[in-house]
Amino acid sequence: MNQVVELLDVSVFREGKAILDDISWKINRDEHWVVLGPNGAGKTTLMQILQTMIFPTKGIVEILGEYLGLVDVFELRTRIGLSSASLIDRFPEHENALNVVKTAAYSMTGTWREDYEDTDIVRALELLGMWKMDHLANRTFRTLSEGEKKRVLIARALMANPELLLLDEPAAGLDIVGRESMVMELGKFATSDNSPVCVLVTHHVEEIPEGFTHVLCLNDGRVVAQGPIDSTLNDDNVSKTFGLNLRVSKQATSRGNRWSASLI
Secondary structure, rough: OOEEEEEEEEEEEEOOOEEEEEEEEEEEOOOEEEEEOOOOHHHHHHHHOOOOOOOOEEEEEOOEEEEEEOHHHHHHHOOEEEEEEHHHOOOOOOOEHHHHHHHHHHOOOOOOOOOOOOHHHHHHHHHHHHHHOOOOOOOOHOOOOOOHHHHHHHHHHOOOOOOOEEOOOOOOOHHHHHOOOHHHHHHHHOOOOOEEEEEEEEEEHHHOOOOEEEEEEEEEEEEEEEEEHHOOOEEEEHHHHHHEEEEEEEEEEOOOEEEEEEEE
């Protein structure tokens, strides 16, 4: 099956207000999507639907061939990887980076009475190494820098070999060195042969890594534009998305092809 996600006329209402309004969206296996929009655009709510954490008020949601409302979401969640700062406070204060990653094998956010095999530990260490964090495997997770935590969370999201990877603002809160390093590494990952389908949420076009093929632009819970990134991420669509007159450009750099936006 080529289709990974399909939303059909999806809306979410809270206290009479439409947080998402008639969203229709389809993601295929050979695509990596960016969800772009300002604060309050509905990006977080959309991600919560893709995580199967909330159901829409109306509309149809199909994820990995399963329909929300007709599937055991606890089983479906094992096929979806999530990297989000919202997870950070869910880990016990004493857990180290290795435990944060390996507990994803049981969809846990802390070690309890699980019986981990040697292969689980080996895989967790390999993933930490992939994101240049294996040297901090025994460091308490809460003591890591913001950038280090983000890398551990991406390693964790990959622990169960997900078919769909959700990256919720992975470069947010990082200084310019940390941001550029993160974006470059995500670009390498997105263009690798073993990358699952990725959905990356951001409100900065500068944080879009190379290898992301499509973009969904949101404003006030509605779709402004969606489609292939090179044709969709233009001055008009980005200006409508953020409510400002913006000029968008893409340049080849030593770190790959990168987007930028500036006021006109």
